[in-house]
Amino acid sequence: METPLIADGFWGAVGNTPLVRLRRASELTGCTILGKAEFMNPGGSVKDRAALGILQDAVERGVLTPGQPGVVVEGTAGNTGIGLALAASARGWKSVIVVPETQSREKLDFLRMIGADLRLVPAKPYADPGNYVHVSRRLAEEMMARNGHTVWANQFDNLANARAHEATTGPEIWAQTGGRIDAFTCSCGTGGTLAGVARALKAKNSGIRIVLADPEGSALAPWVQRGEVKATPGSSVTEGIGQAARVPANLEGAPIDGAETIPDAEALEQVFSLLIEEGLSVGGSAGLNVAAAIRVAKALGPGHTVATILCDGGARYQSKLFNPDFLREKKLPLPHWLG
Ligand code: PMP
16 A cells, blocks of 8 residues: 655645646637646635745744744735634744735634634725735734734735745646646736746746736736736726735746736636536636636637636635625626526
């Protein structure tokens, strides 16, 4: 009998997710469309990788020590907070997580459930001192001054985030495809996933096309296309992706070849298709990523391989994306089994 591979708790169980062939998207395009099943990480999202990378870095820098008192503070749309809180618990540290109150109820409930010290703040633009990122930084500074042993994860500008994806997500995709990959599409919150994977894939084959998938209202697609950081018209029900006014340090300098702005209706069509035709339950950003992969595959033509990220699971958005009242209110497509 083979020796079973044992993962060492949360820290050992992050990553090495399946790369799933998406049947319908592949049939539609004549290409092979692949989704990296990041919802299978122990905290349920791609952000477990960034959380782990950031905490490993804090340990290496001597800011936190496993088994010794420590606090992790972060401002997050929810998923990074979940990854950080679980990873912190596994090392005996506490977590203080600042989240805008507009994020899904399921993510907030989950953060409470896992024992994070959750601080809800009103949603404010980055330029406002009340923005969740600034609130979390000030909290971390106060706690550091009082107790020491506190780390502000700072996922947007802490480069340990993109480095985690460069070291794990990108090489996994390269190995899982056996290097047979023509393009990669990915949406950005911090940009850690896109930048890290892009650098890892381009280092293997600079011809792999890297495409940013952006929701409406975000300024990132115009930044890639014209070097101009200016929000596009509209808004999005997707969570954790798009930037209205700035390019996070993790995304700066990433080798990106193009960008697609995807309307919510197109993203949700993929969320519902993945659910009912593939048996894969994913959130809005994953649907948006697949929609962009389909656009890129159509542009490349049949026979190509396009990979993307299935960032998190649908259960995190039951009260929104799978709620008929919410979909009707937002004038979004209502799948027949929910109507
Ligand atoms: N999808 C979801 C659901 C997320 O929570 C996030 C992170 N906020 C992303 C995508 C974007 O990932 P990254 O921060 O690596 O750009």
